[in-house]
Amino acid sequence: MDKIGNNKELRSFFYDFFGEEATENLLLFWDKIDQKTTIRVNTLKISKQELAKRLNDKGFLTEELDFYEDALKIIEKPYEIGKTLEHFLGYFYVQSTSSMLPPLVLDPRPYEAVLDIAAAPGSKTTQMAQMMKNKGFILANDISYDRIKALSSNVDRLGTVNVIITMTEGHRISFKYPDTFDKVLLDAPCSALGTMYKSDDLRKWWSYDKINKLTRVQKGLILAGFRALKPGGVMVYSTCTFVPEENEKIVDFLLKREERADIVDINIKRYEGFREGLTEWHKEVFDERLKKTLRVMPSSLFPEGFYIAKIKKT
Numbered sequence: 001m002d003k004i005g006n007n008k009e010l011r012s013f014f015y016d017f018f019g020e021e022a023t024e025n026l027l028l029f030w031d032k033i034d035q036k037t038t039i040r041v042n043t044l045k046i047s048k049q050e051l052a053k054r055l056n057d058k059g060f061l062t063e064e065l066d067f068y069e070d071a072l073k074i075i076e077k078p079y080e081i082g083k084t085l086e087h088f089l090g091y092f093y094v095q096s097t098s099s100m101l102p103p104l105v106l107d108p109r110p111y112e113a114v115l116d117i118a119a120a121p122g123s124k125t126t127q128m129a130q131m132m133k134n135k136g137f138i139l140a141n142d143i144s145y146d147r148i149k150a151l152s153s154n155v156d157r158l159g160t161v162n163v164i165i166t167m168t169e170g171h172r173i174s175f176k177y178p179d180t181f182d183k184v185l186l187d188a189p190c191s192a193l194g195t196m197y198k199s200d201d202l203r204k205w206w207s208y209d210k211i212n213k214l215t216r217v218q219k220g221l222i223l224a225g226f227r228a229l230k231p232g233g234v235m236v237y238s239t240c241t242f243v244p245e246e247n248e249k250i251v252d253f254l255l256k257r258e259e260r261a262d263i264v265d266i267n268i269k270r271y272e273g274f275r276e277g278l279t280e281w282h283k284e285v286f287d288e289r290l291k292k293t294l295r296v297m298p299s300s301l302f303p304e305g306f307y308i309a310k311i312k313k314t
């Protein structure tokens with residue numbers, strides 16, 4: 001049985017979106033992927049050279065990745081990289097390459113006020129903290145207590161001191177903090193189809209009924225994130241799914257609701273599999289500006305599918 005299994009709705013989404021042959025090729029490609037092959041060096045604690053040396057001394061073979069100076073690929077491992085002393089000491093975070101992209105697009109700077117509205121378990125919060133050199137602050141929020149425990153332990157482990165953690169329904173944040181933040185990251189809860197290579201669970205629950213519930217949450221969160229931005233501030237909306245209803249259609253909804261919302265170009269190098277956002281899906285036409293958003297389709301450098309939109313409050 002392949003990753004889609006007997007889920008007819010899921011199979012029909014894949015065939016509709018990619019085509020039958022491309023779906024089979026993607027599933028075969030994903031079957032061969034080693035799941036934990038990339039890490040982000042925590043430059044708050046150690047340099048990339050020093051970490052690579054320590055890991056090499058233990059028998060790990062590492063390779064640099066040109067898209068991000070703090071990323072390393074693990075080519076050979078004598079045992080799980082997560083079981084090393086260096087992991088325990090917070091010298092690195094195991095993170096997929098695609099998941100490192102939204103903070104790079106948002107580009108938080110030292111001394112800025114940043115909101116991470118759906119933050120747990122903290123891969124992007126801790127990445128942003130290191131980009132900010134532990135200066136300024138990040139309000140890292142999530143709704144799930146269990147996931148906040150992981151967020152809090154990752155924030156501690158990585159020596160991140162500019163993070164304040166809150167547990168609240170993200171939709172409420174803009175009531176408390178209107179027009180407050182320089183930058184907002186909304187890494188939204190989504191149907192996660194881009195991560196199917198590491199999960200067999202998705203086929204058990206994926207349905208359009210579930211997608212409709214998710215899109216209601218995504219709409220509330222994108223409005224709240226946008227309203228919490230200062231005028232002139234920038235928000236990144238990201239998901240790890242392919243579904244246009246959770247991606248372009250959510251950003252299109254924001255553009256229609258908030259006339260001060262505009263889409264900004266994403267100025268990062270284009271790699272294999274990078275595509276512009278859709279302006280049409282199932283006969284529905286979206287705002288032309290959505291072409292400026294980014295779809296990361298699975299490739300050997302970025303095996304996880306992602307969607308990223310960069311939005312400015314004018």
Ligand SMILES: C[S@@+](CC[C@H](N)C(=O)[O-])C[C@H]1O[C@@H](n2cnc3c(N)ncnc32)[C@H](O)[C@@H]1O
Pocket residue numbers: 099117118119120121122123124125141142143144147168169170171187188189190217
């Ligand atoms: C894609 S995950 C975030 C991953 C995280 N940004 C990272 O990089 O480690 C989405 C998160 O949204 C949270 N979430 C779901 N509904 C929410 C809501 N209404 N308000 C705030 N967070 C919510 C989930 O608990 C989950 O942790």
